Amino acid sequence: MDEPLLEVRDLFTQFQRVDDVVYAVNGMNFSVAPGEVLGIVGESGSGKSVSVLSFLGLLRDNVKLKSGTAKFRGTDLLRLGRRQLEDIRGRDIGVVFQDPMTSLNPVRRVGDQIMEGMITHHYASKKVALQRTIDLLGEVGIPEPQMRYRNYPFEFSGGMRQRVMIAMAIACEPQLLIADEPTTALDVTVQMQILALLQTLREKRNMSIIMITHDFGVATNFCDRIIVMYAGMVMESAPLAEFLNNSVHPYTIGLKSSIIEVGNKNKELVPIPGMAPVLTKPLNHCPYVSRCSVAQDRCEQELPELLHVGNEHYVACHRIEEVGIHAK
Amino acid sequence: MGLVQFLIKRVIAILITIIIVLAVAFTLMHVAPGSFFSSANISAQMGALALQSPILYQKYLKMFEARYGLNQPLMEQIVQYVWHSLTFNFGTSFENPSVPIITQLKTAFPISASLAVGSTILSIIIGIPLGVMAALKRNTWIDSLLTTVSVMGQAIPSFVSAVILVLVFGVWFPGLLPVNGWGTPENAVLPIIALSLGNIGVVTRYMRGSLIEGMRQEYIRTAQAKGVRYWSIVWKHGIRNSLTALVTVIGPTFAFTVVNTVWVENIFSIPGLGTLMASAFPSDDIPLAVTSVFILSLMVMGMNLLVDLTYGLMDPRIQLK
């Protein structure tokens, strides 16, 4: 396999709140190969966004602890100073956020906002950057870009705003694009347009994408590899084919049988009982144990490790053998 | 195009406000029982004359009535008064009948205006960097110090800080700066300081709050994701956006500054509108009192108009509405 573009090992992130500490990410491990599209799937509070934003230094300032390594092309991002990290953000790694309305500065022209990154990184001169901004707007599918670059965000529709965000993220031709729930705020038809756009851009540039989403449909149709997160941990990680056919973790299986889809009217929906744990204490056992149908004593005592079970397939479960056999 | 329409609308609104205020003030001052012009008051003032010399009394009464238009129907009096005021024809005061009020205003108004405007500008110039500092050093000792000091500045009225300044520069260190009068640039120093303390507090606190709020917005994170340098983010996305919001507090702040000017002028014996007012009100010199109020209110309304315009120019979302 290729040398990974990004390799994250043992990442921990904690937040200080007024009265307590939130253990948001509890030992996250994953890597992204050049050109790969990785999907990180999880429910709210599973730490899927936090884990990625934390090594990019994009979290608010109440982070209490950040540990582990996040090697991007050999450089550990967690060891970089603010200035060095700024050099990488926007130039080598672009980010698209969920809500394009609040993620754009409402009182600055979109053209200026797109040019800002290029000028910061001395990627292009002002004049070139302007031309490139217009080209980018055209490339992401905004009609009449030579007029529209002077508009303000509120003059665009939701889908168009997200296109502007994407143009901004790819302005300096990054090798890695992080898309944090980029279609969650959008209607299904627009979601499809945005995903199609991302796919085209990726193919043209051969950049890697990390797609953070709570939507299994989006992840499985868009990504090459899927990571399922729960309580700040990776529960299961597998290449798409393996994930679709052989996923074994009780949580993954529970989620799969909770998905309500068109055409599955007769599918038996099996709800996962209970709710996600409150992460105000360090984890010392499997976080899924209280909701798991196959849990044993051991699951309440030990934290499961992420183990390789073959075919680039990783699972964090004490009951892996029993479950695995059961699932097949 | 939208802006011109907006401007016309606002000017009309101001005109209506002024007319209402003038009409109400006139009615209150001239007609309501107990006013200077009520028959009870007139007979009390001139009763003795009526007994001594009824003819002279009648003559004086006629003159008095003609002079203040009392012989006309009330509605006409009001209309006339409003029209006169709008054309800056204020007549003469009771105390000083030989000098038209407009002449008095010509010296007093520039003094008050320069104090109010000067201190507003000074407060903005000083308050913004202090507010930015407090916001960026949030929850440190610098922040607590700045916040506490600005609360104190806000809480202590200008007439109290003015007397403290008089105490300091009049009693403790006399001769350093003049503590009363007007005419030299030095004369303006202490009054402007007294006026500005509170406003600096307001601007600092507002700027702090709005910058903290602004730096929490998601577009800040977007700028960070683009790799934009910290200070560039603070300036381009934080401070610039906060300034737009700051413009909106300048209106009310200026209104309060004008009131404070009245007080400070009295403490430092500055011959501005406030001093005129302080001599007019207690001695029931109604034309002068109402006129000073009118001029000062006009100043406030003018500033409000300017503020609205600036806001309209700064925020593209308003322009296009």
Add this chain to the structure above:
Amino acid sequence: MALTIGEVSTQKVLRRLQSNMAWRRFRRNKLAVVGLGWVIVFVIIGIIGPYIAPHNYATTNFLAANQPPSWNYPFGTDNVGHDMYSEVIWSVQNALEIAFGATLVSFIIGMALGLWAGLRGGVADMVIMRLVDFMYSFPTYFLDLILVTKLGRSMGPILLAIGITGWAGYARLVRSLVLSMRHGDMVEAARSLGASPAHIARRYLLPNAMNNMVVALAFGIPGDLTVMAGLSVVGMGLRPPLPSFGNMIAQAGSNILGYPWLMYIPAGIFAITLLSFLFVADGLQDALNPKGGY
């Protein structure tokens, strides 16, 4: 998380818990606590003042005029021999009447008009908001001056004047609170339950607007105190010898070079009082409207 409390009267317990949380946040703000202490002392002096003041505020004694602070006259005397100590004590009472009386008048007018405008909408809203804009477009202090000229320079008229000119801010606040809630899911849910407008106002709107209102009220008090004293500065405050901080400060101003103590003490106490009210208001703001978790 879900609380487990005994079976009895849990609602009251919870209310207490909630107010405890607010109190805990308030207590964290040291300045607010100190301010509250001073406000309490101030209120007590205001109530018992007439009984503890050694002299009547109007008692003059020319033999003891212009004395610096001494054992007999702790705050000194002025040019007609008023005991400043007694004068300060009497002034506290007047200040309190304004602080709570005038502010309350404004508050009640503002709340009523704001509720009316926000709930009824339409023409009522338009008229009230025009009135609010009107009150906002020039300093109400000038209106107070004109009103006091008309109504007279004693306690009642001044209180009334300040009260009936100061409501615009409260009205605007209540209206905006009501409007923000009126079209929100909470009120929609209550309406879909079949709640009457009166029920919605009483059980949903007012309880949720109250915290903001209390904070606004607290911020209003120092403002009204300042305006009252400001009337004295241009010679239109309480008619002397009625005692007020404004009068003392205005009078001392003219004698400051000769008898500075006449200024130190009243101005100092007045400033500390205003600060205390503002710190308390600030503390209430943090305690009642905490913004987000982190």
Add this chain to the structure above:
Amino acid sequence: MQNSAPLLSVEGLSKQFQVRGRILHAVQQVSFEVVAGQTLGLVGESGSGKSTLGRTALRLLEPDQGNILFDGIDLCKLKPKELRSKRKAMQMIFQDPLASLNPRMTVGMAIEDAMIIHGMRSSLERRKRVDALLERVGLPQSIAQAFPFELSGGQQQRVGIARALSVQPKLIVCDEPISALDVSIQVQIIKLLQDIQKEMNLAYIFISHNLGVVQYMSDMVLVLYLGEVVEKATAQQLFAQPSHPYTRVLLDSILKVPESAARRKRMSVPPGEMPSPFAPPTGCPFHPRCSMAVDRCRQEKPHLQNVSPNHEAACHFAVSS
């Protein structure tokens, strides 16, 4: 299927809003029926008017046109007081349960409030009923003393359901009741809604942008586009034979978890975005995005017509396709 008399029958319902002088036709000429014990699904993208329709059908918003017959009574003719007392038969569940609950009421008080409004039972009985309701929606009784913000999203939605049930309604409008919830919680809530529907013979109007959920829940489905019904069919027919091009575009845009890696969906680009509801296109509202559009579609507005029994579509080509 349509044998029993409908519980709710809506005819020609229209609702428009005025936004800064411009008229927005949020709902236009919509007719439908809801049978007791059954579910009517409303689907459409944001801005299609589905939420407005749900609210107008309950007369929470005043309709501009149309009739609403609920349980044999014309809702539009009721006086406000009569309407309020009728509300206990028709309830609502919201997308954001936290926003729909009063933050100053405990869960118990919130559920009780509905009973208080309708003058139900003594306080003791109310409490008993609160306990019973909490148990029914799967919450522990101790939660009655908690405040809404202390609960998880799923728990909050259960409280919303308990409150709606407290007055024993016949119809509940569910406005995106699960779209704010996590996948694993969604199924819990769906199951709960289905169970109580069976138990209490409830009718639902189920509003959602998620076609899968709508298919799962509904007996009949209305597809809305720019405030108009473009297709109306039994759930079975709609998903088996979508007749309106818009319905087909919607169904095409859905990303299902594929059975294998080879069968994942090609991201085809459905054309265009929903036009501004302020300036809807002439003729068929969908024509600018429709691959089949011809001149006739640009000029002539298609009306709902039968495609097959219980299946109508508003498309000039509906029958032939």
